[in-house]
Amino acid sequence: MSLIQHAQAPYRLGLTGGIGSGKSTVAKRLQQRGATLIDADQISRSLTAAGGAALPAIATAFGPDLIDAQGALDRGRMRELVFADPEARQRLERILHPLIAEQTQHLQQQALSQGGKLVVHDIPLLVESGRWRPELDGVLVVDCRESTQIERVMARNGLSQAAVQSILAAQAKRAQRLAAADWVLYNDEGVTIESLNASTDQIATWFGL
Template sequence: MFLVGLTGGISTGKSTVSKLFTALSVPIIDADIIARRVVQPGRRANKRIRKNFGDEVFQADGNLNRELLGKIIFNDANKRRQLNSITHPEIFREMCWEILYYFGKGYKFVIMDSPLLFESGTWVNYLKCTIVVSCEENLQLQRLMQRNQLSETDAVARIKAQMPLSEKISKADYVIENSGTLEDTKRQVTEIYNKLDNSKAYLTVRISAFILFALFTGGVSVMISWFFSP
């Protein structure tokens, strides 16, 4: 099994692309979903956020006040880095468990869906390839303002808080242009899927895993034989 990174700018349509891959039976490990899970009440990240950001960024039921926390971190780079230092290790750990799960299921590849794929750099060296979802700048701004009910100033601040889309595109192996129709986006996703599905890269990982397993179990057998030998 090999790993494919999926990212894009905020409101460029990454979620749409992710759903299209899901429809093709590709497992998706979604960093956003995991990020919401690791900050739930009682979790370690939840407690650390309260300690570092105060009670005001929490609702009465112990869940994060995401709107307020978002305003803080998207306007303060230091606070954003502080929050990332709390959540990223927890997210990484849970993503690793999901990778092992899908590896055990025998999938050829999985998609690592992460809005900060290049910014964090955590997974880049482990990826077979990367996909960036792009769209026109004006369309991105309009989508974000409508989706999150933001003013233009707040929307621009959130876009600028991420790596420039042009820089992400320069790092990508595949780019999906999502300014057109859903059918056009679906066509691009299907083309990339066919290339990934026909790749034999997953065999290298399976063979390597088998060799490591054989060496480990063989080594254990030798040690047991030596220990119990006369």
């Protein structure tokens, strides 16, 4: 509690979890309770949509073939490329990360000017990127077993087990996320949406929401 009470306002909470963990459900619940939600993936998508600020640099770095007929990033081709080539992933991150950071800072300042108490940074690859932790006051991890992640994503997205496992292989291991956590919300077998929301509400209450 002392960490929360004495942190600057707004408190900058990093929210992360592996695919299928329930992270997005927790993020939406905190937003409903009054937190400012900053979604790193959403910012990235806006930067790479048609007319997005990142597109000229992406076309220069990767070639015009990575831009689709609508003038947006061809996400499927880029996903294949960065999964197969770590150097390509690093090149893409060098383009996107400064732009994401700039937009994030702008949204944080908005929250500060509006008297917000909690800014939630929804960052799927918080642990993997290695760059976010110094910019946050604390980290909340939504946790479940890998087998549960596989079951949920197969059911939700219609992907094969092998496809889901390849996604998991590109993400941090469960132990790495837990090691980076200040708080953990367990969302596995036996946890209902009602109990997950109740636990999330308790966290919101800690921050005065």
